[in-house]
Amino acid sequence: MSTELADALVSPAVHADEPRIHALFSELRRTSPIHWTQPTDYRPFWALTRHADIMEVSRKNDVFINSRRLNLMTRAQEAAAKRAAGKSGGKYDRMYRTVAHMDNPDHREYRRVTAEWFMGPGVRKFEAAVAALAEESLDHIATFGGESFDYAREVANLFPLRVIMSILGVPREDQPLMLRLTQEFFGADDTDLSGDGGRDGSAAGQHFDLLGQFFDYFTAMAEDRRKQPRDDLATVIACGRPYDGPMGDLETASYYAVIATAGHDTTAAVTAGGLLALLENPDQWRKLRSDPEKTKGAVEEMLRWVSPVKHFLRTAREDYRLGDTTIAAGDGVALFYPSANRDDAVFADPFRFDIERAPNKHLAFGFGGHMCLGLSLARLELTTFLRAFVRRVDSIEPAGDVQRIHANLVGGFKALPVRLSLAH
Ligand code: HEM
Structure with missing residues (x-):
C-alpha cells in the first residue's frame, strides 16, 4: 500500500467519508487483509480488515495485549501524552488507566468490579428510567411540530448522555459540562469540535488537560459515595475491591471517565446513524412501522451498519502466525470493526441495510475478553428508544446536509437535519 493509502486509513476525515473508507476496506479485504501499514505521522501497524482475523486476535488476549x-x-500525540503524564509529578505513570487499557490478571479483577452490575440486575433496574427518558426525547421531537431540526444535536446526542449520567448519578445541571468534555475528548481530531486539527502536540496536550477536568469531578464523586454509599453504579465503582483491596485514584477516576465517554458517543452515533439508515431505506422504515416486533433485529442491523467504534489496537506479545502472515512480537495490530461488519464472507449482501438480517454476527461491540462491558445497557437503550420512536413517529424525511464527526476512534454526527411528524 502506498503511503497515501496508509494515511487515508488512519485519517479522521476519511473515516467520516463512508463511501471512501468502505471502498478502502473492501479493497484491503480482497487484496491484503493483513496489511503492514506505515502512515506518515503514526507508528506502523498491521491493519486487519476481515471478520475472521479480527475475531481470532480478539479471542487470543493472552497473545495480543491491550x-x-x-x-x-x-507520534506527536503519543509524545504529548507522555509529557502530560510526566506533569502529574510522578503521581501517575500514565494519564488514563481503564479496563480497556489492562491485561490479565488486572483486567479480570477490575472488570469483575462492575461486570455483574452491567450484565444483570443493575441494568434491568434502569429499564423504567430509560423508557421515561426515551418518551421525553419523543416529547421534545413533538415540540418541532413537523418543522425541520437537527436530530443529532436535539435528540441523538442527548438521550444516551442522560441515560449514562443518570446511571452514574451525575445531576442534570452538570450534564452540559459532561457533554462538552466527552465531545471535545472524542472529537479532538475534529477541527470544529476541538478548535484546531488535533494532530499536533499542543492539541494533544489540551486533550489530556481535559482528562484532568474529568478526573477532578469523578474523584469528588468517588469520595462522596465512599462516605455515603447509594444504590448506584458510582458506588459500585467507588467501593470496588480488585484483589480484595481498594481501587487506586487513577483507576477509579478512569473507570468513571470510560463509562461516561464510551457509554455516550457510541450509542448517540447509532441512534443518529440508525435513523439515517431508515431515511435512506424507506422500505425498511415501512417494514418496521408495520411490524414493531422487528425492533430488536433492526437495532442489531443498525449496530452493524453504523459500527461507531472504528478500531482498537493490540500488541503481539510473541510471534504469532495469523493466516499466512507472521505477526512479530512487539508489532501493533489494528482491528477495524466497520470493515469486519461489511465482510461478505460472513454477511450476505453486506452493503444492504436489512432489519431482518439473520444471523447477524456483527462485531460492533468487539469480541473476546474485552468485548464491550456496556453492551446490555446499549441494547436496552437502543431498543427502548426505537420502540418509542416507531410507536410515536408517523413519517420521516431528510431535511438537509448530513455532517459527520471526523474521528478515527468513535464516529458520530455533527448534524442530521430531519423533518419528523408524530402520530400523537
Ligand atoms: C452502541 C454502543 C456501543 C458500542 C458500539 C460499543 C463498542 C465497544 C467496543 C468495540 C469495545 C472494544 C471491545 C474489544 O476490545 O473487543 C468496547 C469496550 C468497552 N465498552 Fe462499549 N460500546 C457501546 C456502548 C457502551 C456503553 C453504553 C458502555 C458503558 C456504559 C460501554 C463501556 C465499555 C467499556 C468499559 C469497554 C472496555 C471493556 C474491556 O476492555 O473489558 N460501551 N465497546
Missing part, C-alpha cells in the same frame, strides 16, 4: 497501545495516535 496495555501497550490501545488506539491510533500520531
Whole structure:
C-alpha cells in the first residue's frame, strides 16, 4: 500500500467519508487483509480488515495485549501524552488507566468490579428510567411540530448522555459540562469540535488537560459515595475491591471517565446513524412501522451498519502466525470493526441495510475478553428508544446536509437535519 493509502486509513476525515473508507476496506479485504501499514505521522501497524482475523486476535488476549497501545495516535500525540503524564509529578505513570487499557490478571479483577452490575440486575433496574427518558426525547421531537431540526444535536446526542449520567448519578445541571468534555475528548481530531486539527502536540496536550477536568469531578464523586454509599453504579465503582483491596485514584477516576465517554458517543452515533439508515431505506422504515416486533433485529442491523467504534489496537506479545502472515512480537495490530461488519464472507449482501438480517454476527461491540462491558445497557437503550420512536413517529424525511464527526476512534454526527411528524 502506498503511503497515501496508509494515511487515508488512519485519517479522521476519511473515516467520516463512508463511501471512501468502505471502498478502502473492501479493497484491503480482497487484496491484503493483513496489511503492514506505515502512515506518515503514526507508528506502523498491521491493519486487519476481515471478520475472521479480527475475531481470532480478539479471542487470543493472552497473545495480543491491550496495555501497550490501545488506539491510533500520531507520534506527536503519543509524545504529548507522555509529557502530560510526566506533569502529574510522578503521581501517575500514565494519564488514563481503564479496563480497556489492562491485561490479565488486572483486567479480570477490575472488570469483575462492575461486570455483574452491567450484565444483570443493575441494568434491568434502569429499564423504567430509560423508557421515561426515551418518551421525553419523543416529547421534545413533538415540540418541532413537523418543522425541520437537527436530530443529532436535539435528540441523538442527548438521550444516551442522560441515560449514562443518570446511571452514574451525575445531576442534570452538570450534564452540559459532561457533554462538552466527552465531545471535545472524542472529537479532538475534529477541527470544529476541538478548535484546531488535533494532530499536533499542543492539541494533544489540551486533550489530556481535559482528562484532568474529568478526573477532578469523578474523584469528588468517588469520595462522596465512599462516605455515603447509594444504590448506584458510582458506588459500585467507588467501593470496588480488585484483589480484595481498594481501587487506586487513577483507576477509579478512569473507570468513571470510560463509562461516561464510551457509554455516550457510541450509542448517540447509532441512534443518529440508525435513523439515517431508515431515511435512506424507506422500505425498511415501512417494514418496521408495520411490524414493531422487528425492533430488536433492526437495532442489531443498525449496530452493524453504523459500527461507531472504528478500531482498537493490540500488541503481539510473541510471534504469532495469523493466516499466512507472521505477526512479530512487539508489532501493533489494528482491528477495524466497520470493515469486519461489511465482510461478505460472513454477511450476505453486506452493503444492504436489512432489519431482518439473520444471523447477524456483527462485531460492533468487539469480541473476546474485552468485548464491550456496556453492551446490555446499549441494547436496552437502543431498543427502548426505537420502540418509542416507531410507536410515536408517523413519517420521516431528510431535511438537509448530513455532517459527520471526523474521528478515527468513535464516529458520530455533527448534524442530521430531519423533518419528523408524530402520530400523537
Ligand atoms: C452502541 C454502543 C456501543 C458500542 C458500539 C460499543 C463498542 C465497544 C467496543 C468495540 C469495545 C472494544 C471491545 C474489544 O476490545 O473487543 C468496547 C469496550 C468497552 N465498552 Fe462499549 N460500546 C457501546 C456502548 C457502551 C456503553 C453504553 C458502555 C458503558 C456504559 C460501554 C463501556 C465499555 C467499556 C468499559 C469497554 C472496555 C471493556 C474491556 O476492555 O473489558 N460501551 N465497546
